[in-house]
Amino acid sequence: MALMIGEECIACDACVAVCPNDAISQGDPIYIINPNLCTECVGVSAEPQCALLCPVDCIIADPEYEETHEELLEKCHRLHPD
Ligand code: SF4
Ligand code: SF4
Numbered sequence: 001m002a003l004m005i006g007e008e009c010i011a012c013d014a015c016v017a018v019c020p021n022d023a024i025s026q027g028d029p030i031y032i033i034n035p036n037l038c039t040e041c042v043g044v045s046a047e048p049q050c051a052l053l054c055p056v057d058c059i060i061a062d063p064e065y066e067e068t069h070e071e072l073l074e075k076c077h078r079l080h081p082d
Contacts, residue, residue, distance in 0.1 A: 001072075002035035003048055004062035015050035015059065021079050024050060035065040042069060043076030 009030035016024045016031070023037035041048045051059040
């Protein structure tokens with residue numbers, strides 16, 4: 001399941017640099033996660049790095065993009081073939 005950023009986002013920019021897939025970008029007014037690039041950090045880290053450091057805990061699961069662990073791992077391998 002991809003993650004999404006909620007309205008509580010204060011646009012602090014902290015999450016962008018930690019995403020291994022460049023899935024987060026600045027939106028207007030809040031930041032956004034590209035569900036095609038978000039793997040919940042599966043295959044790279046044990047926990048979603050963006051959600052871990054968000055100061056207002058506004059990064060949550062996106063119910064529109066449900067994926068199994070295997071699907072997320074496959075996505076990770078597609079994004080990082082090496
Ligand atoms: Fe990027 Fe991981 Fe956050 Fe998804 S969960 S947006 S892959 S840092
Ligand atoms: Fe928004 Fe949280 Fe990302 Fe900061 S870390 S830009 S508050 S989603």
